[in-house]
Amino acid sequence: MNLEHLKKLIREVPDFPKPGILFYDITTLLKDPASLKTVIDALRDRYKGAGVAQVLGVEARGFIFAPALAYALGAGFVPVRKPKKLPAKAIREEYQLEYGTDALEIHEDAVQKGQRVLIVDDLLATGGTAAATARLVEKLGGVVAGFGFVVELDFLKGREKLAGYEVHSLLHYDK
Amino acid sequence: MNLEHLKKLIREVPDFPKPGILFYDITTLLKDPASLKTVIDALRDRYKGAGVAQVLGVEARGFIFAPALAYALGAGFVPVRKPKKLPAKAIREEYQLEYGTDALEIHEDAVQKGQRVLIVDDLLATGGTAAATARLVEKLGGVVAGFGFVVELDFLKGREKLAGYEVHSLLHYDK
Numbered sequence: 001m002n003l004e005h006l007k008k009l010i011r012e013v014p015d016f017p018k019p020g021i022l023f024y025d026i027t028t029l030l031k032d033p034a035s036l037k038t039v040i041d042a043l044r045d046r047y048k049g050a051g052v053a054q055v056l057g058v059e060a061r062g063f064i065f066a067p068a069l070a071y072a073l074g075a076g077f078v079p080v081r082k083p084k085k086l087p088a089k090a091i092r093e094e095y096q097l098e099y100g101t102d103a104l105e106i107h108e109d110a111v112q113k114g115q116r117v118l119i120v121d122d123l124l125a126t127g128g129t130a131a132a133t134a135r136l137v138e139k140l141g142g143v144v145a146g147f148g149f150v151v152e153l154d155f156l157k158g159r160e161k162l163a164g165y166e167v168h169s170l171l172h173y174d175k
Numbered sequence: 176m177n178l179e180h181l182k183k184l185i186r187e188v189p190d191f192p193k194p195g196i197l198f199y200d201i202t203t204l205l206k207d208p209a210s211l212k213t214v215i216d217a218l219r220d221r222y223k224g225a226g227v228a229q230v231l232g233v234e235a236r237g238f239i240f241a242p243a244l245a246y247a248l249g250a251g252f253v254p255v256r257k258p259k260k261l262p263a264k265a266i267r268e269e270y271q272l273e274y275g276t277d278a279l280e281i282h283e284d285a286v287q288k289g290q291r292v293l294i295v296d297d298l299l300a301t302g303g304t305a306a307a308t309a310r311l312v313e314k315l316g317g318v319v320a321g322f323g324f325v326v327e328l329d330f331l332k333g334r335e336k337l338a339g340y341e342v343h344s345l346l347h348y349d350k
Contacts, residue, residue: 061238
């Protein structure tokens with residue numbers, strides 16, 4: 001399905017969050033009921049036969065799509081959060097930022113051994129958080145069924161960090 | 176509809192985020208597909224005749240329910256975020272914390288004048304963020320159609336801060 005028309009609803013904000021960065025703002029798409037439905041339905045149709053038990057979303061913008069997709073697929077939702085936000089026993093993975101490192105956590109009991117998990121986020125940029133999220137799933141014995149993104153910034157080559165996984169993005173940008 | 180059985184899936188974590196606080200952890204409910212569906216469907220059934228144009232969720236845990244409910248209702252989703260996270264022109268409201276203040280922002284073009292907006296969050300505690308969120312909607316000329324919560328901590332009396340609004344919570348706790 002061609003979803004290119006959705007790009008008209010994505011606002012391009014220059015110099016955010018810092019000079020030289022062109023930010024693709026999806027809030028203008030999300031507030032349009034038909035477009036929100038199109039995005040969720042497109043991801044649902046892609047993954048409905050994939051045996052997905054859990055849809056996993058990364059704080060904060062990943063929370064926007066993953067639970068809605070879990071609902072549409074009849075799966076559960078699992079949050080991956082910044083350190084110390086999860087209340088029960090959790091495991092942690094670090095990942096590289098442009099300067100320094102950051103970390104993500106998942107509850108130890110969030111994924112069962114052998115469960116198929118779909119990782120969903122709004123944006124595939126450099127792929128650092130996505131790859132760290134896959135490591136969290138695999139440490140718990142889960143199987144990464146794939147990655148679903150709304151927007152992929154092709155020029156940042158994040159897909160290369162996810163080599164060997166099924167990766168699907170609804171919209172692509174070259175710059 | 177009686178949803179009390181869902182409480183068995185909510186994990187009670189003592190002394191989180193600090194000593195003396197009993198934290199109601201909904202992640203154990205969210206990972207159960209049938210319970211996630213029950214929660215979203217219960218909120219959808221409550222508000223389906225209410226003319227809701229936008230469902231608004233507050234970062235970060237409000238993002239879990241609001242977009243899924245927007246999808247189920249055929250409405251749009253509007254995020255309310257911590258300061259400086261939104262990329263375009265935004266307005267701000269401050270609210271009181273136990274010690275000091277915090278603030279929330281919404282994009283200026285997120286809500287149209289006269290639009291009916293449902294505010295959704297996982298938890299009604301003291302009501303401070305919920306009341307600030309209503310002020311943001313009303314500053315933009317929107318109409319608060321109601322507040323939908325998954326869990327309400329009755330003993331914190333957050334409902335009193337929302338006097339005059341329609342407030343609905345799926346689950347109540349007395350302590």
